[in-house]
Amino acid sequence: MTVRQDVHSSGTPVLCQSCEARHHGVCGALDPDQLMGLAKTSSKHTVEPGAELIGDTEAVDSYSNVLSGVVKLTKSLSDGRQQIVGLQFAPDFLGRPFKVESAINAEAATAVSLCSFPKAAIERMMKESPELEHRLLKQTLNELDEARNWMVTLGRKSASEKVASFLLMIARNIDPALDPSAQSTSFDLPLTRADIADFLGLTIETVSRQLTRLRSDGVIRIENNRHVTVDNLNRLQRRSGA
Amino acid sequence: MTVRQDVHSSGTPVLCQSCEARHHGVCGALDPDQLMGLAKTSSKHTVEPGAELIGDTEAVDSYSNVLSGVVKLTKSLSDGRQQIVGLQFAPDFLGRPFKVESAINAEAATAVSLCSFPKAAIERMMKESPELEHRLLKQTLNELDEARNWMVTLGRKSASEKVASFLLMIARNIDPALDPSAQSTSFDLPLTRADIADFLGLTIETVSRQLTRLRSDGVIRIENNRHVTVDNLNRLQRRSGA
DNA sequence: CGGCAGCCTTGATTTCGGTCAAAGCCGCCC
DNA sequence: GGGCGGCTTTGACCGAAATCAAGGCTGCCG
Numbered sequence: 001m002t003v004r005q006d007v008h009s010s011g012t013p014v015l016c017q018s019c020e021a022r023h024h025g026v027c028g029a030l031d032p033d034q035l036m037g038l039a040k041t042s043s044k045h046t047v048e049p050g051a052e053l054i055g056d057t058e059a060v061d062s063y064s065n066v067l068s069g070v071v072k073l074t075k076s077l078s079d080g081r082q083q084i085v086g087l088q089f090a091p092d093f094l095g096r097p098f099k100v101e102s103a104i105n106a107e108a109a110t111a112v113s114l115c116s117f118p119k120a121a122i123e124r125m126m127k128e129s130p131e132l133e134h135r136l137l138k139q140t141l142n143e144l145d146e147a148r149n150w151m152v153t154l155g156r157k158s159a160s161e162k163v164a165s166f167l168l169m170i171a172r173n174i175d176p177a178l179d180p181s182a183q184s185t186s187f188d189l190p191l192t193r194a195d196i197a198d199f200l201g202l203t204i205e206t207v208s209r210q211l212t213r214l215r216s217d218g219v220i221r222i223e224n225n226r227h228v229t230v231d232n233l234n235r236l237q238r239r240s241g242a
Numbered sequence: 243m244t245v246r247q248d249v250h251s252s253g254t255p256v257l258c259q260s261c262e263a264r265h266h267g268v269c270g271a272l273d274p275d276q277l278m279g280l281a282k283t284s285s286k287h288t289v290e291p292g293a294e295l296i297g298d299t300e301a302v303d304s305y306s307n308v309l310s311g312v313v314k315l316t317k318s319l320s321d322g323r324q325q326i327v328g329l330q331f332a333p334d335f336l337g338r339p340f341k342v343e344s345a346i347n348a349e350a351a352t353a354v355s356l357c358s359f360p361k362a363a364i365e366r367m368m369k370e371s372p373e374l375e376h377r378l379l380k381q382t383l384n385e386l387d388e389a390r391n392w393m394v395t396l397g398r399k400s401a402s403e404k405v406a407s408f409l410l411m412i413a414r415n416i417d418p419a420l421d422p423s424a425q426s427t428s429f430d431l432p433l434t435r436a437d438i439a440d441f442l443g444l445t446i447e448t449v450s451r452q453l454t455r456l457r458s459d460g461v462i463r464i465e466n467n468r469h470v471t472v473d474n475l476n477r478l479q480r481r482s483g484a
Numbered sequence: 485c486g487g488c489a490g491c492c493t494t495g496a497t498t499t500c501g502g503t504c505a506a507a508g509c510c511g512c513c514c
Numbered sequence: 515g516g517g518c519g520g521c522t523t524t525g526a527c528c529g530a531a532a533t534c535a536a537g538g539c540t541g542c543c544g
Contacts, residue, residue: 077399097383098383100384102391140386148346154393154397159501205503209524400530447493486543498532499531511521
């Protein structure tokens with residue numbers, strides 16, 4: 001579904017001067033001088049689940065790297081119907097270059113730690129550093145690819161295929177190190193049933209019923225409503241509609 | 243739904259040396275020397291509706307600007323279910339920089355004229371010209387925005403809202419000069435009912451029924467199954483779910 | 485002109501997922 | 515412990531859209 005590995009494949013994680021963590025993303029594209037400049041105004045911080053990171057209400061003047069946790073990108077219709085249009089995992093980049101008008105919301109789905117940079121600083125650097133813009137282009141192409149893959153799921157898959165696809169997608173993203181040939185895996189769901197429904201274009205009840213079915217069919221196990229174990233990834237994949 | 247104007251807002255149409263037409267897109271980002279170099283290997287050509295422009299079968303080694311007509315981007319599940327994940331209108335750019343793996347198909351929905359460049363030439367120039375990459379980034383961000391908007395339509399709108407949204411989207415894109423405050427408009431549908439169904443995640447029959455309803459409710463008129471007239475765009479918009 | 489092929493529309497029926505309603509579970513705080 | 519609130523599950527029923535099945539329109543070609 002995704003080819004996340006490709007995004008930041010160029011180069012190893014870089015010691016970010018500002019948040020003092022080793023991570024990919026923006027920092028990796030900057031030379032030491034630029035990093036120094038950026039460090040003065042950037043900062044690492046952590047937010048609770050539910051915290052709004054980008055809203056149509058407030059203008060946002062910063063970009064961030066997601067260091068850990070999951071951020072959901074949502075859009076709403078005027079009557080309140082909501083759709084999650086993307087999930088950002090570490091080490092994705094969060095922000096809207098060139099102020100593309102889009103009325104998108106970003107909210108922490110889990111506890112999230114971020115490394116943020118002021119918008120002005122990044123935009124200035126983007127003019128100077130083609131490498132930075134190149135990385136952004138790659139991430140954006142990747143997000144576009146994911147969005148289009150998800151459009152197939154939304155438009156053409158049945159409820160049970162949608163839920164299976166969702167579980168696979170999460171399994172692949174939560175643990176980026178997951179061997180693509182792995183046969184089993186185990187992870188915490190970063191979303192509530194309501195979020196999953198908003199992501200899949202379903203209702204809470206339908207999501208719950210499909211999870212129950214996967215459980216009683218022995219495809220998955222769930223503990224505490226959050227922790228999912230998949231013993232046979234192939235079985236799940238067969239139910240995802242390919 | 244879209245902010246197409248922004249994409250190519252930087253600069254006026256440029257006389258493309260290769261296809262000898264004035265257009266935006268790639269050419270506008272190149273200096274005269276680069277254009278000259280490109281002209282040697284690029285060409286303008288026209289294809290019939292149904293022609294496959296990018297397929298998972300054959301490797302594609304060129305990029306193109308769409309000069310006129312409509313190109314549909316599709317994805318399919320293994321059992322044949324299909325979803326249209328995007329439409330490209332002039333002056334959109336067609337191609338996959340950096341070979342992002344995505345199993346996408348591109349097919350001419352109408353007669354299409356293109357100005358094509360060999361992949362190698364463009365990629366070489368992208369390394370030299372940050373401006374070119376900048377344009378690509380802008381178009382990609384725009385496509386991402388459109389894809390995410392469409393995800394809301396696919397996931398959360400009813401069949402009648404989907405069809406209304408589709409008509410509005412086409413009206414806004416077919417005639418880029420359409421005044422956003424215009425009250426009425428008229429255009430040819432670039433897609434068959436089957437294509438519209440694949441775009442909206444519906445069946446042919448449902449699309450047909452919804453069009454019939456819009457017609458009998460006096461919101462639209464249709465001649466020859468293709469030519470649509472909307473006398474009151476606001477009425478259509480109210481049915482699109484906003 | 486006549487027949488055929490490709491689209492499109494319309495109607496009857498089925499079904500998947502939504503809606504409405506109730507109850508369970510679990511953690512939390514008094 | 516007990517009660518409360520939020521999230522989840524389950525059940526009964528309903529309805530929007532899919533499916534199945536004709537039939538119509540148009541343009542093309544013999």
